[in-house]
Amino acid sequence: MVGEVEGRSKRLACGRALVGGGDVVGVVVKVEHPLSFLGEVDPLKGTLYDGRSIKNKVLVVKGVRGSTVGSYVIYALRYYNNAPLAIVVEGEADPIAVAGCVMAKLPLVDKTGPLGLRDGDEVLLRFTEGKGCILKVGGVDLKTSNRTAEGS
């Protein structure tokens, strides 16, 4: 599947792979503000504060903040089988997200810079040599106007 989608992909950026894993392909859920896992994520339902589901999605957030109990919330997402496929932080991750993702064995990439992604976009997250690269493989723009591969 990965090879198939890569052919029509658009490479957006590479960030720092803090917790690595294999390649991930998934649909984006985007949070436009620094996310506090404690209080803004419900691990029992796998939803965000506004009801959007993050289960088996690629959670892309502008940044992270909040109580240190947040690490346990990330672990709880895994424990209740509601974890996202990966977390991408456009800005810098913090110790809470890092500890939580190590505990939950959840791929975590940060420092990608603004990716211009929105809900429903489909991305490929590829881990190589300490980096996590995000390739857009589906979504509104790709489907309508840009299906040719770019970059590498």
Added chain:
Amino acid sequence: MMLTKEEERALSGEYGEALSQAMRILVKVGEVLGAERLVPISHAHASGVSYATIGEPGVHWLESLVKGGAKVSVYSTVNPIGFDPYSDIIKVDENFVKGQIRILEAFEKMGFDTSLTCTPYYLREPKPFERLAWGESSAVIYANTVLGAFTNREGGPVAVAAAIAGKIYEAGLQVLENRRTDSRIRLGFRPTDAAEWSAVGYAIGERIGQGIPRLEVPPPPRDHLKYMLAASAASGGLAMMVIEGVTPPKTYLLGEEEKVEIGREDVEHMFGSVEDADLVFHGCPHASLKELVELDNLIKEKVEKEVWVAVAPRLYERANDVIKSLSKKGVKFVRGTCLVVSPIDKMGIRKVATTSAKTYFYLKRRGLDVWLVRLRDVASA
């Protein structure tokens, strides 16, 4: 990050899954914070111990560490839990008790001292320059400010990882260069009571949010400082202050300081009377022996209201005489817990008068009616 060969082996899992996971947490968190290496610590203190805080997933994580062979490699202590295990003063359901006991058993199996206190410095007082990995914001700021030890505010899992590895990443307040003042607080009045100091700390935390303020005051007693620092760490994100005559020399640097004034008007609005309270509460952070003696001297006859004092279980054992005297005067003790981490709202308690602005901060956020009273007011409750 530069790791020793031994650290590399631990990271790769040669010494078991638990140590490997602990190392991964420390190395990755260190990487994010710009650390170049790990450094040895003398004492880890884990927060996030209450079942109310970490729940079933937390139990599961701690038990998975035990299964992975986790053992602490330095002296390690734990924070208060969600109820008093020695009495039925705080009512919780059976499921809560079971979950909490599993948490404590996991910590015990790893070799933690299940001290159940937010004041680990009363159990073993760290010396200046000692490196620690402490959770519990009130203990962190006390260690950095009063004792001159070096610690960041570690989240629960990071402190557990540090206890297992016996190490912490070298970043933040572990580096002298970062222990530099950036504001100077001038007090417009002289607080005379633990609760007044506590309110001052609350106002400081609220005003400056983060950073390292320098407080220009004649050194207050340590007990008063404890309340002040705890409140500033709750209302703001403070992990350290500098107080000349208190903070050990050479454990800090002076930087460019912004001036901040705190006056009596900034704190007075937090105070009320004991009369309307369902509960009068002292001991956040946990009371010292000296505070118990002071309270015992202040209470002449008997308190009429519900008065609770939170203490560490070990202090309770040690302070037998004063505990007996206070108990006779109607004071009740809560051991190994406090109002911040226990579900007291579920017991029908709505109005709380307390000497602690840290308790004030957290109970207000939980929607309770809460205000400050001075210690002498507690005596007349």
